[in-house]
Amino acid sequence: MRQYILKRLLLMIPTLFGVAVLVFLMLRVAPGDIVELKYAGTGAFAPKEAIERERAQLGLDKPLWRQFASWIWGIGRFDFGNSMWTGRPITQEIAIRLELSLELAVMATLVAIFLSIPLGALAALKQDTWVDYLVRIFSIAGLAIPSFWLGIIIILGFLIFFKWLPPLTFTSFWVDPKANLMQLIWPALAVGYRYSAVATRMTRSAVLEVLREDYIRTARAKGLWEKVILVRHALKNALLPVITVIGLEFAFLIGGLVVTEQVFNLNGIGMLFVESITRRDYTMTQALVLLVSFVFIFVNFVVDLIYAWLDPRIRYN
Amino acid sequence: MFALTSRMHLWLEASLRFVRHQPLGAAGLVIVLIMVFAALLADVIAPYDPLRNDYTAMFQPPGATHWFGTDVFGRDVLSRILYGSRTALWVGFSSSFFSATLGAILGVTSAYFGGKVDLTLQRFMDLLLSFPLIVLALVVVAILGTGLTNVILAIAIPMIPRCALVIRSSALSLSRTPFVEAARALGFSHWRIIFRHMLPNVMAPFLIMLTAFLGQAILLEASLSFLGLGVAEPAAAWGLMLRGAAVEFAERAPWMAIFPGLAISLSVFAFNLFGDSLRDALDPKLRVS
Numbered sequence A: 001m002r003q004y005i006l007k008r009l010l011l012m013i014p015t016l017f018g019v020a021v022l023v024f025l026m027l028r029v030a031p032g033d034i035v036e037l038k039y040a041g042t043g044a045f046a047p048k049e050a051i052e053r054e055r056a057q058l059g060l061d062k063p064l065w066r067q068f069a070s071w072i073w074g075i076g077r078f079d080f081g082n083s084m085w086t087g088r089p090i091t092q093e094i095a096i097r098l099e100l101s102l103e104l105a106v107m108a109t110l111v112a113i114f115l116s117i118p119l120g121a122l123a124a125l126k127q128d129t130w131v132d133y134l135v136r137i138f139s140i141a142g143l144a145i146p147s148f149w150l151g152i153i154i155i156l157g158f159l160i161f162f163k164w165l166p167p168l169t170f171t172s173f174w175v176d177p178k179a180n181l182m183q184l185i186w187p188a189l190a191v192g193y194r195y196s197a198v199a200t201r202m203t204r205s206a207v208l209e210v211l212r213e214d215y216i217r218t219a220r221a222k223g224l225w226e227k228v229i230l231v232r233h234a235l236k237n238a239l240l241p242v243i244t245v246i247g248l249e250f251a252f253l254i255g256g257l258v259v260t261e262q263v264f265n266l267n268g269i270g271m272l273f274v275e276s277i278t279r280r281d282y283t284m285t286q287a288l289v290l291l292v293s294f295v296f297i298f299v300n301f302v303v304d305l306i307y308a309w310l311d312p313r314i315r316y317n
Numbered sequence B: 001m002f003a004l005t006s007r008m009h010l011w012l013e014a015s016l017r018f019v020r021h022q023p024l025g026a027a028g029l030v031i032v033l034i035m036v037f038a039a040l041l042a043d044v045i046a047p048y049d050p051l052r053n054d055y056t057a058m059f060q061p062p063g064a065t066h067w068f069g070t071d072v073f074g075r076d077v078l079s080r081i082l083y084g085s086r087t088a089l090w091v092g093f094s095s096s097f098f099s100a101t102l103g104a105i106l107g108v109t110s111a112y113f114g115g116k117v118d119l120t121l122q123r124f125m126d127l128l129l130s131f132p133l134i135v136l137a138l139v140v141v142a143i144l145g146t147g148l149t150n151v152i153l154a155i156a157i158p159m160i161p162r163c164a165l166v167i168r169s170s171a172l173s174l175s176r177t178p179f180v181e182a183a184r185a186l187g188f189s190h191w192r193i194i195f196r197h198m199l200p201n202v203m204a205p206f207l208i209m210l211t212a213f214l215g216q217a218i219l220l221e222a223s224l225s226f227l228g229l230g231v232a233e234p235a236a237a238w239g240l241m242l243r244g245a246a247v248e249f250a251e252r253a254p255w256m257a258i259f260p261g262l263a264i265s266l267s268v269f270a271f272n273l274f275g276d277s278l279r280d281a282l283d284p285k286l287r288v289s
Helices: A002-029 A034-042 A048-058 A064-076 A090-125 A130-144 A147-162 A177-211 A214-221 A226-256 A258-263 A269-278 A282-310 B002-021 B023-040 B077-113 B115-129 B133-144 B148-174 B178-185 B190-226 B255-282
Strands: none
Touching: A002 A064, A002 A282, A002 B115, A002 B133, A034 A048, A064 A282, A090 A130, A090 A177, A090 A226, A090 A269, A090 A282, A130 A177, A130 B023, A130 B190, A130 B255, A147 A177, A147 A258, A147 B255, A177 A226, A177 A258, A214 A226, A226 A269, A226 A282, A226 B133, A258 A269, A258 B133, A258 B190, A269 A282, A269 B133, A282 B133, B002 B023, B002 B255, B023 B077, B023 B255, B077 B115, B077 B148, B077 B190, B077 B255, B115 B148, B133 B148, B133 B190, B148 B190, B178 B190, B190 B255
16 A cells, blocks of 8 residues: 555656646747736836846746756755746745635535535435436536626625625634635635535435445345435445545635636635736746646545545555 | 438437437527527627617616616627627537547547557646646637637637547447457558547547537636636627626626626526436436336
8 A cells, every 4th residue: 555655646746747848838838928018017118138138037038948947956846936926935925825725625625515415315315306306407507607606696695685795805714713704605605516516416326326236225124214324324335436526626626716716806826827827927827737736636646545445445556 | 302301200209209308408408599599690689789888878777778787888788698699609619519529539549549649648638637627728828819719729628638538438449349340451541440430439428528518618718708818898708798897886787797697607507408418318328218
């Protein structure tokens, strides 16, 4: 097992290297660079020498392979460099936003779990009845309603009916938990509802499959309560694929909430990503893409480990 | 003539069977068809010019003259939604068709050749799959710039690997079937086997992916336009209608935010409903006798 873990961790390196090469090249292909955009923003006339000087300062005048090599060399020492736009260290810029993004992702995942598992199990138990149809419509609607629009509607509802707006500035959970929750619960609900949709359907089909197993019939024959059969025998065995879905969605929530953050005015990873890519802040965008794909690959790995832990039949060698 | 009618008869029978067994899917299809007609006939049914500003009629609430009200420039919201369905459908259909087709070709090629080709293609697809959809779409927009065609590409490119993965898995067993082996033995060229023998046989997963992508593509277009990185003003697009003034003046003119969002939700809902039922109807593994 230890060998397997080590192997998987080592295998992440070539994948992340591939991601690094890809994003590095894609960004250089994009027209315009940060210096041009900076001067275009001020509207002032920029002498050619000034532009050249600034490019040299950022290291943009060096050949591509050298830029790439020095970037990778830095990452090897956990030094991601400075943001080309603000000049501050990238780790610092990301750290102040990661708390918000991480918390929102965790909350949205919790919302999705609390919605999807009971609803999915219920739909499976009442297969082909109106309950099943209602759950199906509810979950397909969750995939159809854009979470940013749901966010607008939630804010609008509070504004019209209660003359109240969620707080606009982020307070850390550790400083003021109430203010923090009052701000983040709404985007978490909007996003969590959307993400519960896939998990609900996964739970439904997994429970349906398990309910046909012999051991369920045995449990019924023993005269066990339906409740015990459902929770202890069926649900426990049906949860494996559900965990995969929820895990992968959690990975996408870090950095994938680009639009929702915009609606709720949250300064998270997604917002930072949009800002840095439109500013052609190469170093920042590269670091963010690496972070997002690292989280994705890492969560994939953790899901596999949870599998082995939950299901003794699965052993990795 | 006889062949034609019998073929039509088969189609009719298949459609009737679909409606009978998949009532929800049929309902979705009806909404989709209504939307297609609205888009085609927008010139005829839209009561106003969607682009014309009317500063005497700003922020009109829904009423007899403007059913869905007017926006910050006095433009009729209903007309903009009707014309917006053109943008949504065009982007939805072309990007999902493009991505599903390219994905199918890549998937079948990967499965047919196997070995090193398969491995290399798969690694590259895995690489693209480790980006969230919207992140990759934003990178593509940064490279190509905004605008209708570029948005279509930005939506299509991240979806290609997702489709290739699914098609590859169903093409893998296909590449070992006797008729493909026979074609190989007859000395047909690789491309002839891939295009003429294998691709037509992955039609079912192709159609499933295509319909599954439609809703997602419409949603992604709305998201990009909402961020200001998709279709540009003054064009009529649903995501664009939700941007800026709709949020800013949401309390004063909530209809500006409510109706375009409803249009997005309803159309994606209909496409998903239809796609879901189509999958149930086409995938023999899921079919309940």
